Amino acid sequence: MAGLFFICTSIYHIVAFGTPHLHSKSQDTHFPSPLKKIQLEILGLSSSQSQSGSFALILGEKGGNRRLPIIIGMFEAQSIAIQIEKISPNRPLTHDLFKSFAEHVHVVILEVVISDLKEGVFYSRIVCSDGATTFDIDARPSDAIAIGLRFGVPIFTVESVLSEAGIILSDLDEAEGDADDDEDEEDDEDTDTDSPRASRAQPEPRDPSGQVSLDELTKMLAQALEKEDYEKAAKIRDELNKRNG
Template sequence: MENAIELEIIGLTASHSQSGSFTLVLGELEGRRRLPIIIGMFEAQAIAIELEKITPNRPMTHDLVKSFSKHFDFTVEYILISDMREGVFYAKIVCQGPYKRVEIDARPSDAVAIAVRFEAPVYCSYPVMEEAGIEEADSGDSSKAKHSEAKEKPAVKKKEPSLKDYSLEKLNQLLEKAIQNEDYERAARLRDEINRRN
């Protein structure tokens, strides 16, 4: 697809900051940037079930879309994470039927859950990746550094100040460190705070 970057699902992790939320990490197929998106537990479960090829007893909502597609003769061509406004991502599901092609607005979490069921590619617009993408740190010796840092951490964790209390320079330093530690959830929060100030 022109004017967009193809992504793959890198992983799903439980969110430490928001109970019941997960971080969906998407990565460039031909690049090093990651796109972390905070999603709900239901959508995370819907994506994970399909990735693991688990068949639920009763169809889930996203499975119903696939059933509709079979009966009404349409398919999902691809999904596009098309926009980001005030920290909220927007997506489109591009469907092809016998007579016309349609773009349907969707939340990225639902769009990805549908894409995995249709084995449809996932794309991101260049502006969204420029604004929200996080460059993956070099994998050289970062794992060794990560392990040594983990050992040096004190047993009692101090309560961290709010991101609003940090200077822009400090936020950029914290963002770089979060990326090196592959803490994409924290990196996403830092990125959003930096974007709010710019």
């Protein structure tokens, strides 16, 4: 709510006083130039299994094989889901109110950009225009996407964000194949009563430091995605990125 109050206040200042305090394209903009933007599309929305009241919003690289999971709050998830399903609430939600307010002061939304990732927190900008000036407003990705959906504008990110936080499906397909092969081997061995695997469970492969191996983490990531447990997948992805430096 506080974030949307700031956005609405910013639009009011645009109409009343101009845009000196915002990131105008004619001034020093937030985005580097030239900016390589990557378009995203919404692939799914699922409830968090470890954080009550949270949801995982899954964004996919349009025309690519990378996925970007973002954890969002329940209110924002509801607002996004309502817009995706084209449901009209009895009374306007906060993001609907923002759209009505922007339209009345003749401000349009051009695009939404997930522009940065710092210490696990995503940052985004809502790129707007009042007809004379193009400017961008700081917003949480969940609010920015909920608003962007109502204006029917594209969602973008930048390569640095997607390369750091994205999950590549091609690597996961290979991992799933390896995991299936391992399961088949385990089934064959379990049918032999003389096999040690029939009498005791085997520990997960670990490297000399005592950590789960990179290969095993990759397989766990594939399994989490197959089960659509995107929150767990995001945590495993972060651990893989940390291990790979």
